[in-house]
Amino acid sequence: MPEKLIFEISRPGRRGYTLPGLDVEKKALDSLIPPQLRRKKKPDLPEISENEVVRHFVRLSEMNYHVDHGFYPLGSCTMKYNPKINEELARLSGFLNIHPLQPEATVQGALRLMKELEDLLKEISGFDAISLQPAAGAHGELTGMMLVRKYHEMKGNPRKYVLIPDSAHGTNPASVTLSGYSTKTIKSNELGLVDPEVLRQNLNEDVAAFMVTNPNTLGLFESEIIKISEMVHDVGALMYMDGANLNALLGIVRPGDVGFDIMHFNLHKTFSTPHGGGGPGSGPVGVKKEIEPYLPVPRIVDDGGLLKLSYDFPDSIGKVHAFFGNFNVMVKAYVYIRMMGPDGLRKVAEGAVINANYLRVLLQEHYDLPYKSTCMHEFVLSGRNLKKYGVRTLDVAKRLLDYGFHAPTVYFPLIVPEALMIEPTETETKETLDAFAEALIKIKKEAEENPDVLHEAPHVTPVRRLDEARAARELNVRWQKED
């Protein structure tokens, strides 16, 4: 390892910060903190000076790759640049230092921000009501599926199945299963889209919902969506949209206008909050009027000019998160939306689509493009033509790291063999896109001429190629002292 663990740098007696000695009398202390609640042994903390702490963490940060460092074309994840003003405003003391148990009268500003964010999301998406509670996209999906169940239960029969296209993100079937429904997979057609005829064969009164990502994970717009939503509604089922790809639609299409009943947003993707590595996120759910009574509580209500958190919704599915969700992410999304304005949001989508198509055209003559149509905000290449050189998509991804780029998403969606899923986002310049395309084209040449350089990649990163199977199967992220 190029950087030791902080416990390994530790030396007995070194201190970064020293508190003054305890000046509370023993008797007083006993009444403040009962002896049985106090630790008997000193905690095993690293002992290290302030200067060494700073250097350790700065060195770690320099080994990291992030959107502030370079291009991050991770498909489906929308790793766009996150404007610093979002952070600045989320750190305002009035937002940062409030407590969720404070009396409502003292947090009117925070409640107003949440209410206004709900209104903005309604306008952007075409839905009638929003819950900000879910903590991420997958959590929004689960909440959405709980709403589907409640809707059908209120009609007397919860139904059995949720239909999902075979290009879906893995969280879709997981959320469906967690909510107690069974999934049925709908095979995509040769264009990479949902085929209304295949869907029709699977539609009946046991189907609770059709769950679809639009644009789908191939970066293609489901052009038959209005027809599809009519067919789904004809059997009394609901239309659920995975809204993780909303970046491609902002200001152009409102999912609520094309037949969807429920959708989750990924505020951390579309509306620019730093994300990855497990958080933080926010996955609000938007619904049509008919489903509004079932939204999670508490909901923000206006009580004669005073905003309140109301639990008075007897048909609600209940709470899905402690308090009311990840407030800090809501502040960042709110700032982003307000800074962009309606015209700016439309330009976001247009820029994302133009950038993706520009890269697609630069690359499609060098790499295999299984689904050839004009894409939306991302596109999926296949590395299958490199197999004849003994090279796999994983090798290409690892070699990109040597050229200073984060790799695209690989091996997803599952319907593309050796997939390379590329989402440039709107925040990149033409020069960056050109440099990335050039690197991928060079790598293709290397695959033909010197495949070993790819097999052994990455060569210049702090750690070389990891045993990913072992890392997943024998996950061990805890340091333990050897006695």
Ligand SMILES: *Cc1c(COP(=O)(O)O)cnc(C)c1O
């Ligand atoms: C990211 C993503 C999800 C899951 O969102 P999280 O916030 O990571 O839980 C679901 N579907 C699609 C298409 C996504 O890209």
